Amino acid sequence: MGQRTIIKKGGETYMQNFVFDNKTKIIFGKDTEQTVGQESVSYGNKLLLHYGGGSIKESGLYDTVIDSLKAEGIEIFELGGVKPNPRISLVREGVNLCKENDIDFILAVGGGSVIDSAKAIAAGVKYEGDAWDFFTGKAVVEDCLPIGVVLTIPAAGSESSAGTVVTNEDGWYKRAFGDIKLRPQFAIMNPVLTYSLPPYQTAAGITDMMAHILERYFTNDKHVELTDRLCEATLRTIINNAHTVLEDPTNYDTRAEIMWSGTIAHNDLLNTGRTGDWASHDIEHELSGIYDITHGAGLAIIFPAWMKYVYKHDINRFVQFANRVWDVEIDLNNPEKTALAGIKKLEEFFKSIGMPTTLRDAEIDDEHFSDMAKKAVEKGQLGNFVKLCADAVERIYRIAM
Structure with a gap:
């Protein structure tokens, strides 16, 4: 597990100390x-x-x-x-x-x-x-x-x-x-x-494991190139196999790639030396807590909305995500355009595998937005990449509409 102590020297932020301990x-x-x-x-x-x-x-x-x-x-x-x-x-x-x-x-x-x-x-x-x-x-x-x-x-x-x-x-x-x-x-x-998993459940699982990687990927820590690359490679492996596993559910090789990716996504290897965000998971928990929506489906709705709210905090990281994961060509004159293109690619991918990407898709209205936002921050602000108060969480729910 990655410790939360950040070492600084000469004004720079270095990879964090960590202890990786996985007995499984x-x-x-x-x-x-x-x-x-x-x-x-x-x-x-x-x-x-x-x-x-x-x-x-x-x-x-x-x-x-x-x-x-x-x-x-x-x-x-x-x-x-x-x-x-x-x-x-x-x-x-x-x-x-x-x-x-x-x-x-x-x-x-x-x-x-x-x-x-x-x-x-x-x-x-x-x-x-x-x-x-x-x-x-x-x-x-x-x-x-x-x-x-x-x-x-x-x-x-x-x-x-x-x-x-x-x-x-x-x-x-x-x-x-x-x-x-x-x-x-x-x-x-x-x-x-x-093999016998219904397509929707398979797709929701794919979304869940991708979200686990994205929570780790969007960090404020610098000099974490290795884990950046590991995150990107795991994301690309999932993306490359997703449609095949839905079209050919008894393809052993594809099922194996997806299954092992899901484990790597959340066994803590990918967050060594870095602090992840985890706001999107907390925001989604309020959705599935009240509406009992499938967790992966809820994440397909919340993650792009969170991205649209926070991307200006570190446009370069979102540009990197767009380029390395989705092959979006970098527009040096307009990095914001590249960043937004990466978010759009993620949304389009979720749609392509049958996931909802708005709350309206899931037939959820704004009745409980305020209450969900307050519950989400009962123990304090959410996230690490950008700290979110109740008002910010409610804004993300509204973006997700």
Whole structure:
């Protein structure tokens, strides 16, 4: 994880000090889900299997996982029902289930929502208070249960990240927190398991992983060329494979490129030595908290609006983005034109993969703009690239209309 201390010498800002610590073992490729029992058994003999709806049973993945776990003599307890934008109520149920049965390990089989829910449960089991305390800053993670993952939806990058996002139905607050103790011990990633994803879900996942990169890319730190280039390369890989994966969903090579990109986008490698922004995620959380919109779709709406609001803060970075990611020719006489062309290219790409790019596209009106903006900044101004107060957040929602 990148530390927030900026070293200055002679008036210049240098790459930040950082400690990169990612313990997650990645097990990537065909049929790797068959090894889940072998990977899990070293963490104990009582396991909570956590998942969403019925898709893993319909696909046969559930049976494969159960057989592999039973072959290692692992006792299995189950908790399904995770929803997109996972709920704190189910987290609390999971915490109680784990405490009552002395669970040793949590296995999340699904996408980011399932993994985030599992992380919150893992933290809550080792805490005497309410798990929501972690999300409000009232508590920090001292200890947690270990977690493993069988990934079925490439999007959130939660399979090797330190963060989790959960929604509280009481007030519909969607909040995040992170701790390196929450990184999964292992993540099993078989691109074949993503073949059956609906096109919209695939596209929303693509948008989500791109947003994770963009949050890191737009920084005030200088002398970060390597991570700039890594961000740009990962973005271009996603863009180059996006339409193919939508047109040919059982193309293994394309699915593999997208799946691995989603992990790289959010495993913290790309933010080493730099401070990202993260305002767009916080602004979007209010949207999906109230309207339950798919997170990736919400980001497709908010990110271009945020860009239009802040681009003049550092036009050169937006020019670089336009040129290196989208191949926009640089107009030396009019850098603003180049910067805006890059933002337009991003919007056009989101549209081309079936994402909404305005709030009207998502049938969301301005009824809650003021309330959402105030909720978004309850703990202080948003962002690092440009600091945003409630008025600025509301302005971004209006640009997004």
